[in-house]
Amino acid sequence: MIEIRNFSFRYREGREPVVRDVSLSIPDGCFVGVTGPAGSGKSTLTYAVNGIIPHCYPGDFYGAVTVDGLDTVEASLTDVSRLVGSVCQDIDSQMVNTVVEDEILYGLENFAVPREEIPARVDEALSSMGIAELRDRTIDSLSGGQKQKVAVASVIALKPRVLVLDEPTAELDPASSVAVFELLARYAREHGTTVIVVEQKIALLSDYADLLVIVDGGAVRYAGAPRRGAGPFRGAAGPGRQLPAVHHAHERAGAARPLRRACRAQRGPGGRGVQGGARMIEFKNVSAGYGEGAPVLRDVSFAIADGEFVAFVGTNGAGKSTTMRLANGLLKPSAGEVLVDGVSTRDLKVSELARKVGFLFQNPDRQICCNTVREELLFGFKALGEEGSAADAAVDAMIERFGFDPDAEPFLLNRGTRQLLALASIIVLAPPVVILDEPTTGLDFRECVKVMDTVRELNEGGTTVIMVCHDMEVVADFARRVIAMTDGRVVADGPTFEVLRDPAALKAAHILPPQVTEVALILGREVPGVPPAVAEADTVSQMVEALAAARGEEAVGSEADAPSDDVAAVLAAEEAAAPARPAACAEGSR
Amino acid sequence: MAKFLEYVPGDSLLHRMSPAAKLVGAVLFAVACFVNSNLVFLLVMLVIALALAASCGLGRQTAGLCKAVLGFSVILAVVLVLTTPAGTPLVPLPWGYIGTGSLLAALTVIVRLMAAAIPLFLVFYVTRMSDITNAAVKQLHVPYKYAFTFTSTVHFIPVFMNDMAGIMEAQTARGVEFDGSLAKKLRLMMPLCVPLLVSSVRKTNSAAIAAEVRGFNLRTRASGYKDYPLAARDVAALGLCVALLGAAIALTALGM
Incomplete structure (x- = not known):
């Protein structure tokens, strides 16, 4: 159980606090996705959980952050690390060894895990991340995705109660990103580990997170379940099943204009x-x-x-x-x-x-x-x-x-x-x-x-x-x-x-x-009565309208229009912050 | 592609030797090269060093290394040639002369540096970094923080070299021409120290944090999981290095 109570933090070099008065409860075993614009304070929030602040970056710390009752300010960084495993953003400099196996051993040695337990821990960590065959490889010879898995494995070998990851997929291709999340989620489920991951790819988060936390301007703007499988798309085959909600979010955030242009250009x-x-x-x-x-x-x-x-x-x-x-x-x-x-x-x-x-x-x-x-x-x-x-x-x-x-x-x-x-x-x-x-x-x-x-x-x-x-x-x-x-x-x-x-x-x-193509593909494939032209990726609103007509459901329309959860509200706030945003796609095409 | 001073996996004799034996052996070998100035002896040492490199299939890395050491020792050699008037005079200089002795001394310096450096560098190519650190801590009783600092420094060399190459590439794409005279190249590279410094500080900082959250401060001499018992081959190799050092001292004592 992680308790964040009225937490604010100002870095010693900074003039303003980067996080203000944040309170959050994270139950055990929860998969938490933290997202928000650059400089919003999302990394700082996770640093408070793994003790990097105030232990590595000093500053003014207000409020309290406890992990299983352990106060992360009062405890030493080493004691916090026994509970909270951290994977930093810069994977290359995180590696202290040249060979995968040694990298996994490093933490186990330091925390004095009994010798007889060590081989099993190494095996388990490697197989949990699906990298058993990389054991004797030099880290230098690995791809970005493989390195990320090694970094995660080196931390889960310590069996932390909480795992904190800072943008683990920032430099990965989509397939590797999904693979990392898939393995993480499976491991967390099997071991009851709480996972806190900072991530820009909101589509990934809504696929895997139980709790989505959106941070902006140092405050939590939304903390709740990501919207999943809305309305008629529920049960649609393949990885597209949770996409419309995410897409809706994108659309509201203003991605619609270039998207529509791309669609139009495509028809030309x-x-x-x-x-x-x-x-x-x-x-x-x-x-x-x-x-x-x-x-x-x-x-x-x-x-x-x-x-x-x-x-x-x-x-x-x-x-x-x-x-x-x-x-x-x-x-x-x-x-x-x-x-x-x-x-x-x-x-x-x-x-x-x-x-x-x-x-x-x-x-x-x-x-x-x-x-x-x-x-x-x-x-x-x-x-x-x-x-x-x-x-x-x-x-x-x-x-x-x-x-x-x-x-x-x-x-x-x-x-x-x-x-x-x-x-x-x-x-x-x-x-x-x-x-x-x-x-x-x-x-x-x-x-x-x-x-x-x-x-x-x-x-x-x-x-x-x-x-x-x-x-x-x-x-x-x-x-x-x-x-x-x-x-x-x-x-x-x-x-x-x-x-x-x-x-x-x-x-x-x-x-x-991308989502728009997937939605088009799903519509073309799954929904009877939708003309094949929809699959040519018209505007999203046209597709949704076509679907509504085909199904005779008004749920789609109301779903799309109503800001039915706080994600939409947050994104509306973001919209307000960037006033040049065009109107949403749906309005534009009517 | 293997980078400068980075471990290359393999199962040669050198790979299998105990890390402590390799370290001590390499140091003894280097000392032997420095206590003796007999060119023939040094050439023999160089041949042994090259044979060692060849035995673990590191010919290419060693060639690169020799080139680097050569570049450095040539500077020393030139200084020596100009400042050591010895042997039969060949070229008169305003302050003395260049003689056969001067050339011999210069050649000795080059051979000595190469012979001494190769085994030391080979240790890093044939030993995992953690094994060097752990063996140094466990068997040679080096405090962990010093051993870790040293191996991390070596570990970061290729990282920084890679960064520098990336920075130079980015500047080349902007039209900076690095190929040219050395002076011009140096002048162009000076401003690039800024981005390199910025990224280095960031990297070392995050490396320190990453080590700390994985229990760096708890580490003791007993922490290392692996043991490095000395095998017969290690004892034999060490014996051989001691013998070489003995021979070097004996030759010096005999005035050869």
Whole structure:
């Protein structure tokens, strides 16, 4: 039993408390999902449970947090750790060993688990996470999903009463994310462990959490059961069964506008310039790899025309990032040819490539290196030797457009703003092609919309956009063409909705379709009387109306309109916080 | 791909040896290289070191290592050549001369550094990090905090190198050309220390927290689950290293 009573916390460096007067009771064995925008205080809330505050990050702690009666402030961090196991966000630095088995042993050794118990504990932890075969592997050789499972296994080996995880799926592809949640939920059920997980993927949370906690502005805005299986969708087959409620939430939060646009674009003749434009990036039978290892990419061919918006999808390790490195010449192919605007990357200088292809890396902190925002924006011009009044004017325009403080220190900005700054420092050079590697990872919904709106405007202005993205909602909302990859090969290439609707392509690339496509598929498959056209992914409201008509139920309509639970209220609050949100999809299409 | 100083799984003789024996053996070997300046002896030591590397299939890593050590020792060698006037004069210098002795001394430095460094580095490639830490704590009585700090530092080297490579890649994509003269490269890399420092501090901080919530402070000498008994091969290897050290001392004492 976890009791949080009137908890407030202000970090020593901070001026304002990040969490204010939060009270929450979490019963034993509960699976708790905590979500909310970046900087909302959701991580701080979990730090209070696992003792990281005030023991590692000092500050003003008000109220009380107890775990099974143990006060997390009065007890030492070590004593709290006996009850509460924690998996940190940065998995790579959490690992203290080089081999999986040693990593599992580490905590067991420290907490002086009797020797005769240790082998069974290690076996159990590994098999609970489904990674028994990884026992002797070096951690370095594992994929992101496998590392995450090792991190969880190393903590559950200690048999904690409570397990706290901070964004465990932030860098995982959808299939690995589901796998991690599935294993976690099963373990928790079998052992009666309380799980508290901070997560941005609200769809995952509503699938697995018993208790959903939405934090915003340091306060709990909602704590209750996530809405599951609403109305007519209940019992619909497959992983889509809990989707409509989630989708409704998305819709209310404003995802409807780009979604509708994507739907409409899909009905058109395949978007602007897909076939006709000049070839900006062309791969001709490209193979490539790193060092002496096996090639990561094998015989890949495709062409991307001027003005396209293409998303590359597939699991971690499928070769997407390698493809991006090839496309901007950071990596040269071992066989075949990569052409940028008709010229082989082998014949282009670094500066020429940087002029043609802008590259936004997944981690903005690898890119940001200057002392002020203005310098950062000017950096690209400096590197290319193009300083001057034109450069200054372009930088000023960027500052104006994004509302940056030109004298702010980049590293002190929050994650979303750093990502925007990194993006701005690329597009200030106005390259004809922009490549984005996981542009929305680690961003909350509002930041994600801000970054992606910028990208869309860029594309509408004629820039070719190529992105790698795990978030199929973002892919469905923004990209017009999808290239799916598996094991270094292209397994599907076509207009977004065609690929995302194609079961064979989805299976081959190990991806789950976005909610809107799933809803469309379920409707087309499950509901008699619904014309097949619905499956062509019209607007969601039309589909729901069609369903209502087919079923003769008004439940659907009332369900969709009534803010029938607090999730909707919270999201309405979020809507108010971001006033530029368009009206919900349902209103727009009537 | 194996990274710098990171464990490479295997079952060679060196892999199977007790970690403490490997550590002590490597140190004895390195000391032997330093107490003696006989070039022939040092060349023999280098050959032994290379044979050890080959025996556990780490030729590629060792070649990389040799290159790095060579780069470093060449600087020392150049200083030596210019400042040690010995042997038959070959090139006159305003402050002395470069002689055959100077060249010999420079060559000795290069061979010595390589021969001494290879076994020490090999220990990290053929031993799991936790085994080094635990054996050092259990058998060599090194306090756990020191042993952990040391192995963690080594563990973080490839992490930081990876970060640096990522940062350089990001800057290359913005048009910074790193290939060029060394001076130019250094000038371009200086500003990149900022992001590297920021990420390093973040990483070490979260690593410390992660260790602490898994009972770091409770750890004692007896905590380690595995034991590392000395086998016959360990004793033999240690005996061999002692013999090499003895030979080095004897040769020095004999003035050879």
